[in-house]
Amino acid sequence: MDLVILDRDGVINADRADFVRSPAQWVPVPGSLEAIARLCAAGIRVAVATNQSGIGRGLYDEATLAAIHRRMESEIAKHGGHLDRIVYCPHHPDDDCACRKPRPGLLEQLAASYDRSLTDVPCIGDARRDLEAAVAVGARPMLVLTGKGRETLDALGNAAPEYYSDLSTAVDRLLGVDPP
Secondary structure, eight states: OEEEEESSSSTOOOOOOOOOSGGGOOOOTTHHHHHHHHHHHOOEEEEEEEEOOHHHTTTSSSSHHHHHHHHHHHHHHHOOOSEEEEEEEOOOOOGOSSSSSSHHHHHHHHHHHHHHHOOTTTEEESSSSHHHHHHHTTTTEEEEEEEETHHHHHGGGGGSSSSEEEEEHHHHHHHHHOOO
16 A cells, blocks of 8 residues: 545545634544555555645635645645645535535546556545545545534445545554554
8 A cells, every 4th residue: 555545624624504604624644644644654655635625715825825735735844744745626616516525537637647547546535525535436434423424424334435534543444553
């Protein structure tokens, strides 16, 4: 395993019903920054694929999103990790674009940038759309129960893929670390 793809809101940082609209509103999920650092220390590249329809809705602009991502990357760096790539869909849900998850466009963009297949690459998300995008490219869907994860698990029932309490626990599994 040399690559893991993460969703952002609800996986790395707390999700907000009114959207993360500024760097100050970006709050990490406990343990997520350290989990990313552990992946990096193991030589695994970490990419983020995130829907950011707040841009298409006019709630914030791309410069603000870039500032939010700089804050996220800075906080990850404080724990010894880094993100290899961030791709995002800025479109409104009604725009019918190819990149908004559950469509696979963002993941296909990552596959092209890495010049590789995403078959069996772990894709960790908290929403059904994250899992569906992963399945569409042959990746390994993994659900975390932070963010919308518990709601997603309840909706999927027996059809749920592997799931973990949070990103830290999912990373422990990927790295073969026994839980405490």
